[in-house]
Amino acid sequence: MRRTEIATLGEFGLIDHLTKNIEIKNPGTLKGIGDDAAVLSYGNKKTLVTTDLLLEGIHFDLMYVPLKHLGYKSAVVNFSDIYAMNGQPKQITVSLGISKRFSVEDLELFYGGLSLACREYGVDIAGGDTSASLTGLAISITCIGEGEEGKIVYRNGAKETDLICVSGDLGAAFMGLQLLEREKAVYDGKTDFRPDFTGKEYLLERQLKPEARKDIIKALAGEGIIPTSMIDISDGLSSELKHICKQSKAGCHIYEERLPIDYQTAMMAEQFNMNVTTVALNGGEDYELLFTVPLYMHDKVSKIKGVHVIGHITKEGSGLNLETRDGTEIELKAQGWGSIE
Amino acid sequence: MRRTEIATLGEFGLIDHLTKNIEIKNPGTLKGIGDDAAVLSYGNKKTLVTTDLLLEGIHFDLMYVPLKHLGYKSAVVNFSDIYAMNGQPKQITVSLGISKRFSVEDLELFYGGLSLACREYGVDIAGGDTSASLTGLAISITCIGEGEEGKIVYRNGAKETDLICVSGDLGAAFMGLQLLEREKAVYDGKTDFRPDFTGKEYLLERQLKPEARKDIIKALAGEGIIPTSMIDISDGLSSELKHICKQSKAGCHIYEERLPIDYQTAMMAEQFNMNVTTVALNGGEDYELLFTVPLYMHDKVSKIKGVHVIGHITKEGSGLNLETRDGTEIELKAQGWGSIE
Numbered sequence: 060m061r062r063t064e065i066a067t068l069g070e071f072g073l074i075d076h077l078t079k080n081i082e083i084k085n086p087g088t089l090k091g092i093g094d095d096a097a098v099l100s101y102g103n104k105k106t107l108v109t110t111d112l113l114l115e116g117i118h119f120d121l122m123y124v125p126l127k128h129l130g131y132k133s134a135v136v137n138f139s140d141i142y143a144m145n146g147q148p149k150q151i152t153v154s155l156g157i158s159k160r161f162s163v164e165d166l167e168l169f170y171g172g173l174s175l176a177c178r179e180y181g182v183d184i185a186g187g188d189t190s191a192s193l194t195g196l197a198i199s200i201t202c203i204g205e206g207e208e209g210k211i212v213y214r215n216g217a218k219e220t221d222l223i224c225v226s227g228d229l230g231a232a233f234m235g236l237q238l239l240e241r242e243k244a245v246y247d248g249k250t251d252f253r254p255d256f257t258g259k260e261y262l263l264e265r266q267l268k269p270e271a272r273k274d275i276i277k278a279l280a281g282e283g284i285i286p287t288s289m290i291d292i293s294d295g296l297s298s299e300l301k302h303i304c305k306q307s308k309a310g311c312h313i314y315e316e317r318l319p320i321d322y323q324t325a326m327m328a329e330q331f332n333m334n335v336t337t338v339a340l341n342g343g344e345d346y347e348l349l350f351t352v353p354l355y356m357h358d359k360v361s362k363i364k365g366v367h368v369i370g371h372i373t374k375e376g377s378g379l380n381l382e383t384r385d386g387t388e389i390e391l392k393a394q395g396w397g398s399i400e
Numbered sequence: 401m402r403r404t405e406i407a408t409l410g411e412f413g414l415i416d417h418l419t420k421n422i423e424i425k426n427p428g429t430l431k432g433i434g435d436d437a438a439v440l441s442y443g444n445k446k447t448l449v450t451t452d453l454l455l456e457g458i459h460f461d462l463m464y465v466p467l468k469h470l471g472y473k474s475a476v477v478n479f480s481d482i483y484a485m486n487g488q489p490k491q492i493t494v495s496l497g498i499s500k501r502f503s504v505e506d507l508e509l510f511y512g513g514l515s516l517a518c519r520e521y522g523v524d525i526a527g528g529d530t531s532a533s534l535t536g537l538a539i540s541i542t543c544i545g546e547g548e549e550g551k552i553v554y555r556n557g558a559k560e561t562d563l564i565c566v567s568g569d570l571g572a573a574f575m576g577l578q579l580l581e582r583e584k585a586v587y588d589g590k591t592d593f594r595p596d597f598t599g600k601e602y603l604l605e606r607q608l609k610p611e612a613r614k615d616i617i618k619a620l621a622g623e624g625i626i627p628t629s630m631i632d633i634s635d636g637l638s639s640e641l642k643h644i645c646k647q648s649k650a651g652c653h654i655y656e657e658r659l660p661i662d663y664q665t666a667m668m669a670e671q672f673n674m675n676v677t678t679v680a681l682n683g684g685e686d687y688e689l690l691f692t693v694p695l696y697m698h699d700k701v702s703k704i705k706g707v708h709v710i711g712h713i714t715k716e717g718s719g720l721n722l723e724t725r726d727g728t729e730i731e732l733k734a735q736g737w738g739s740i741e
Contacts (some may be wrong), residue, residue, distance in 0.1 A: 096484075100447060110527065
């Protein structure tokens with residue numbers, strides 16, 4: 060593959076080069092790349108802003124994450140945060156710290172994935188800059204979205220007896236990561252076990268090309284449901300439930316048997332000798348939505364494809380509890396994932 | 401000094417700890433820290449967004465930059481970008497990547513500087529997160545501001561005969577950096593020259609505690625002046641002039657003798673055997689405003705304290721020219737500073 064040193068373009072040349080084919084689609088994007096700041100306008104809508112910093116070696120490993128996938132995922136995880144407020148992502152700005160290891164072609168791949176995600180979700184790239192980095196790739200993405208007055212959903216509105224709902228299934232992205240880590244160990248010569256990815260495509264896709272649940276936000280709106288609280292599952296179900304319960308001043312009771320788990324996840328956990336419930340509770344990077352709705356909406360919410368009712372909110376002080384298949388009640392521990400500890 | 405390992409607080413504990421005293425001041429900040437995204441509202445104003453990624457070893461050196469100053473400067477450079485659009489900064493979000501080298505107290509110092517800057521400029525800290533870093537400190541700050549319909553100033557509006565104006569003086573922050581670099585060389589034992597900072601306080605302050613020119617934006621509004629183009633000087637006057645001329649499809653003619661230079665800058669350049677004009681043109685990190693106004697506004701703009709008319713815009717294709725003290729015309733080269741090359 061062609062390798063163009065970044066120095067041949069210079070900083071301004073690089074951003075011009077990477078963004079030359081980017082078109083503005085949202086009428087709210089008054090000014091995109093090429094000034095001190097992006098200019099946005101939402102009339103009387105509320106503006107939502109979320110930001111993410113991704114560092115090589117901590118949040119991603121380029122040994123097994125292709126740059127195009129990394130670009131796609133970097134954008135999608137930010138969209139997911141806006142959907143988790145019941146909003147619509149509209150613009151992103153992108154800052155990159157790049158070491159000399161990377162060529163212009165590498166960055167084209169990254170921007171290719173980023174642009175693809177933006178096209179698929181109807182989001183504009185409204186700004187970007189690049190600078191040098193001494194130590195690998197650093198990615199900072201800010202996403203701006205809009206929400207309607209009275210329809211923005213926070214983490215603090217869950218009430219006793221509310222139903223706890225989860226979209227999609229849990230733990231697959233984590234098992235995908237385990238697979239890739241094992242592949243890396245093979246590559247490093249630390250083990251001679253050669254993984255076969257056949258029948259595990261779903262796990263890899265969940266890790267390498269996650270999607271944000273725009274469809275669920277649309278379906279909820281279609282049913283006239285405004286959740287009482289909502290969060291996206293990036294650090295694992297337990298950790299996110301803890302956020303909702305803490306901010307809503309409430310407890311929760313969920314059922315092990317209701318946790319949505321794909322059969323590939325279950326098979327893989329078995330192979331790796333892991334407890335699949337632990338994987339579903341603490342795996343992280345699912346980018347599914349966790350939300351609560353009033354009890355009387357049970358039938359309405361159950362109708363939505365891909366939504367699972369996994370338990371209910373309890374009163375403050377009653378703790379975060381999981382009822383196991385054999386009827387035992389155990390306390391949920393939020394182990395988090397990729398946390399600072 | 402007390403040293404608390406970050407692991408004792410955990411990721412969520414750390415952000416709670418760092419942000420517990422932060423109050424929301426702007427009515428437009430509907431929701432700050434503690435949800436998937438900040439929620440902002442500007443009624444019918446335009447929203448401005450700018451973002452910056454600062455990496456240790458590239459954008460700052462903790463050998464001579466105190467963490468409190470780093471926090472202050474990280475915020476101020478973002479405010480400067482919003483002022484450069486003729487807007488008012490209102491909120492920031494902060495993401496940190498932190499290696500194990502840093503303690504809770506270190507981060508308190510950083511947040512102390514950040515909060516001080518926010519208080520002084522009337523900006524809210526509306527969101528933040530922290531994650532681990534393998535290699536020192538990474539800082540990503542996004543600033544959201546507001547601008548009035550029809551009063552936002554871009555880089556592309558400069559017209560032939562417009563006056564080119566600069567606030568404050570140029571090159572001091574760069575000379576401050578040279579001083580600090582020499583101090584560091586002493587510390588490393590690479591030289592035994594011991595620098596004396598007496599009489600050089602201004603240079604150090606310009607490097608370590610820069611201010612954004614909120615006052616100039618206010619003064620321009622007071623005089624009823626809306627610049628035809630504007631940019632803040634972060635990469636050096638030449639580089640910023642190049643941006644304005646390129647985007648405005650114009651050339652420029654500036655006068656060496658009109659470049660505003662503080663006497664400490666001139667003295668220090670002499671000592672370091674540097675050409676002070678080169679320093680003023682290419683030094684960078686001045687965070688002064690470079691803007692253009694129509695010719696007929698000469699008297700009005702000259703009245704504003706701290707504003708200097710340094711030349712005028714010429715027609716497209718006539719190049720970027722500097723007229724030296726002896727009347728020679730030379731072409732400006734945008735060397736930039738801290739660029740990727």
